[in-house]
Amino acid sequence: MPLIKIRDLHFYRGDRAIFEGVNIDIYRGKITAIMGPSGTGKTTLLRLIGGQLRPDRGTIEVDGQDVHKLSRSELYELRKRMGMLFQSGALLTDIPVFDNVAFPLREHTDLPESMIHDLVLMKLQAVGLRGARDLMPSELSGGMARRVALARAVTLDPMMVMYDEPFTGQDPISMGTLVNLIHKMNDAMDLTSIVVSHDVTETAEIADVIYLLSEGKVIEKGSPVQLKRSSSQWVQQFMQGLPDGPVPFHYSNVSLADDLFAQEESA
């Protein structure tokens, strides 16, 4: 039985459809990647799973519970078992790294300070930033901030972690570090990981299953190998990063000839 079961998901932003009938299964212990061009609502999907947004139709079940039928306190209980890594890291900027990682523990547990200290250092050690515990978030590089955020996301030992664009805007070294970390964390802590990304190479390296989304629908799903062999032109264009193909280079428009002609006419 999958940990997360998304059925017939519809979501609209104003008149624009973000999802129109999306079905996704996310299995325990696996790394599932959700990929697609920018603007396909990948981040929106994570917010829907986390219960921050409400779907217009369809259901999302996490660990057997329908996320959007839960009461507020039940939802908060569920969220304690979900970790989320935001694109920006979303560290609290007014407190140092140590307190950031300790934040969920201090909010949700009554553990003594000495135990919090040990737990935080263990998590920081896992992401290789034990030495950075006294730095303020503003003193961290983007990659370090994401690693701290990752340490924070797993402080409560959640059952799953959602990664929102973890590789965007990283230099190759910290990109490699993050790829490695996500993979290792997933195995070592027996997590279920959901990675939202459009970085094909990195994601394909670690994902067990990839869902390709475009225009509100699941276009293709399968293992990275299956996807690379897909016969669909669209999938090929996305996986190989071709500039033109089923997704046109030109923003939809009247034909160039018509446009030029119209100008002449009005002049």
Added chain:
Amino acid sequence: MIETIRSLGRWGLGTFERLGRGHLFLFRTLAGVPEIFLRLSLLVHQLFSVGVLSVFLILISGLFVGMVLGLQGYNTLVDFGAEESLGVLVSLSLVRELGPVVSALLFAGRAGSALTAEIGLMKSTEQLSGMEMMAVDPIHRVIAPRFLAGLISMPLLAALFSAVGIFGGFLVGHGLLGVDDGAFWSQMQVKTDWYDDVLNGVIKSIVFGFVVTWIALFEGYDATPTSEGVGRATTRTVVHSAFAILGLDFVLTALMFGEG
């Protein structure tokens, strides 16, 4: 024509929507306030950034406002041979009006805009939604302590403003213009009423503190999460606060002092 009516309608709906959101926000904030008493360190931290950091501005402004009142009041009163009433004039002006109103305006400019910018920034850097995903309600954890801090700070700041202002008026009146200090204080004591003047002034400043902090926090929380949006929200905080303070001041004054 149709387009004008349409945009007017949209504007009206938008205004009501914001008004509704603002009140729901307030109710959720108020619901979070009792928790704060269990975690006073959160409150202390906010009292520092909301209250203490405004003290210097309030003291300096209060002193100057009081000194100006002393000078202006003296020049008017001396024509009637009533310069002994300078103390009354200074104390009543400050305690009833200028103390609560001017300190609230300064508070909106100093602490209010800072609150909006801070909350707006936390929103645009996903800190607020990050908290939500960590099962921590940002309204309880971030907004409520700031709200309570504003509510507590404002009357204290207004009292400081009035006290320093009266001292400033005394400095000018007695030190510079030679008004008898006995008359200054005794007349003031006779004519300034604890309930009607001082307590009503305190009530005013509590109301202003409530409204300014609410506006500031809501604007931050409701800001478009971009740097431009936060900038605009900060401006709105100062403008809306000023309107609210002056409008409410009229209403409160009419209620409190209207019947003479």
Added chain:
Amino acid sequence: MMQNKSTEITVGMFVAAGIVALFMLAMKVSNFSEFNDDSGYQVTAEFENIGGLKVRSPVTMAGVRVGRVSDISLSSDTYNAVVTLSLYNNFDVIPTDTAASIYTAGLLGEQYIGLEAGAEEEFLQNGDVIDLTQPALVLEQVIGQFLFSKAEGDE
């Protein structure tokens, strides 16, 4: 969250300073201190006209403040104003035949009640009534009377 010691101290100082300022407004600026001896005794007096007298207007005797007006009402029998005076406990030897008049402080100043001591051996108690009263001067009436008598005199 690590709480900075100096933050706590400055916040403490801020709150203390605010309370001190309020205290100063209470004791030094306003008449708050007078409310401490609010347990004075009450006497009433009926006036034909109280002019601009208000609750909390001062009550003086030979210029010394001995109490304040605590209540003003209208008698339904005589249509006179019934003024309750709250006199401080330390002025407890005021004769029963004391007269109460309403005066104006200065030309345009506020109105207050002046007491002139009588000669009785008995003193006013809580709940007593002052019988001898003189109403406030209403400027229009005074001028009207003056003009009237002037006109009569001319005839």
